[in-house]
Amino acid sequence: MAAKKNPLTDKAQELYKSGMKLVDIADQLNCSAATIRTWKNRYRWDDNESETFQKKSETKRNVSKKKARSETALDDGTRETLQNDDLTPEQQMFCIYYGRTFNAAQSYQKAYGCKYESAMVRGSELLRNVKVRQEIERLKEIKRQQIIATEEDFVEIQMRIAFADIGDYLSFGREKVDVMGAFGPVKDSETGETLKKEVNSVKLNESYKVDTQIIQEVKQGKDGVSLKLADKQKAYDWLTKYFLMHPDDKYKAEFDKKRAEVKDDSAEQILENMQTITDILRHPVANRSIDDFEEVQDHE
Numbered sequence: 184m185a186a187k188k189n190p191l192t193d194k195a196q197e198l199y200k201s202g203m204k205l206v207d208i209a210d211q212l213n214c215s216a217a218t219i220r221t222w223k224n225r226y227r228w229d230d231n232e233s234e235t236f237q238k239k240s241e242t243k244r245n246v247s248k249k250k251a252r253s254e255t256a257l258d259d260g261t262r263e264t265l266q267n268d269d270l271t272p273e274q275q276m277f278c279i280y281y282g283r284t285f286n287a288a289q290s291y292q293k294a295y296g297c298k299y300e301s302a303m304v305r306g307s308e309l310l311r312n313v314k315v316r317q318e319i320e321r322l323k324e325i326k327r328q329q330i331i332a333t334e335e336d337f338v339e340i341q342m343r344i345a346f347a348d349i350g351d352y353l354s355f356g357r358e359k360v361d362v363m364g365a366f367g368p369v370k371d372s373e374t375g376e377t378l379k380k381e382v383n384s385v386k387l388n389e390s391y392k393v394d395t396q397i398i399q400e401v402k403q404g405k406d407g408v409s410l411k412l413a414d415k416q417k418a419y420d421w422l423t424k425y426f427l428m429h430p431d432d433k434y435k436a437e438f439d440k441k442r443a444e445v446k447d448d449s450a451e452q453i454l455e456n457m458q459t460i461t462d463i464l465r466h467p468v469a470n471r472s473i474d475d476f477e478e479v480q481d482h483e
Contacts, residue, residue: 192222199228215296221272224265260325269314277309282322338425338434344397345418346441352393353410358384385409 191212198208205223209216223229261279264270270278273294280290287306292299309315362369362378369378385408387401400411426435 189222192226195219195222196226196228199223209296215273215294217276217294217296218272221265221275224262225272259329260322264318264322267318270318274309274312274315275318277306278315278318278322281310281319282326335434338422338432340396341418341421341425342434342438342441343394344413345415345422345438347394347397347412347415349410349412351388352398352412353385353387355383355385357381383407 191214195208195212195214198211199205199219203211205219206216208214209219212219260282264275264278267275276294277290280293281287284290287310288299288303289306291297291306291309292302295302295305297305310319359379359381362380370376371378387408387410397413398410399413400409402409402411422438426432426438429435
């Protein structure tokens with residue numbers, strides 16, 4: 184049996200049409216933001232917006248093709264989840280979050296807007312709900328069918344790691360800030376103006392503007408914020424060995440060009456080390472090992 188429409192949905196839609204943000208609507212109606220977002224998608228609040236003359240003049244055939252391509256590209260199963268009337272709006276969002284993170288507590292907290300301590304208990308309980316479990320399995324199966332990683336995909340991600348520029352992720356420098364005392368900003372005794380001091384500053388760029396796939400760690404500590412990208416040297420090593428085995432690969436020219444731009448000699452060093460090891464294995468010396476050779480190199 185289809186779930187009864189919540190009477191608050193009409194009020195929420197009215198507030199949304201007035202220009203109010205989803206999070207503000209949630210606060211006003213005492214609902215979670217996930218619930219408001221579910222209503223927005225389920226009842227298609229944006230579908231009644233006026234079309235431009237250009238859109239109206241498009242043929243029905245072209246519109247259908249564009250819509251089909253868009254739905255094909257974005258079909259991760261979540262649309263059907265948001266239309267599953269066997270689940271509450273919060274359960275729908277829990278399934279979607281869990282399908283992406285596989286973290287029950289985190290998914291429950293995001294969907295229901297509760298404290299983490301409660302989410303740790305109730306998240307695992309919700310996973311035992313038969314209908315919730317079935318929906319999660321359906322989403323997981325769609326994801327399994329869409330995971331098709333080719334050799335080119337691995338080369339491409341390694342290229343992005345190897346030549347990532349930290350400047351694309353953050354900006355740093357010096358800036359002036361207020362001098363703080365025990366009771367707030369310190370004022371100049373003569374002018375009454377707030378005293379300033381110059382400090383080091385690191386500012387991260389917005390996540391939607393950067394390649395988050397190669398960010399390994401973002402940390403906020405007592406000394407400020409820090410960001411760590413995936414290991415560039417490991418990416419260099421992987422690519423160098425790969426192109427030795429596949430010298431005609433279509434990415435090799437791009438790799439050589441970018442390596443020249445950053446004046447990197449790690450690839451040449453790797454080749455030299457590989458050649459040295461080959462020489463040692465081909466011309467062995469009694470009681471000599473690669474470890475012995477490395478010790479000699481360290482003393483040179």
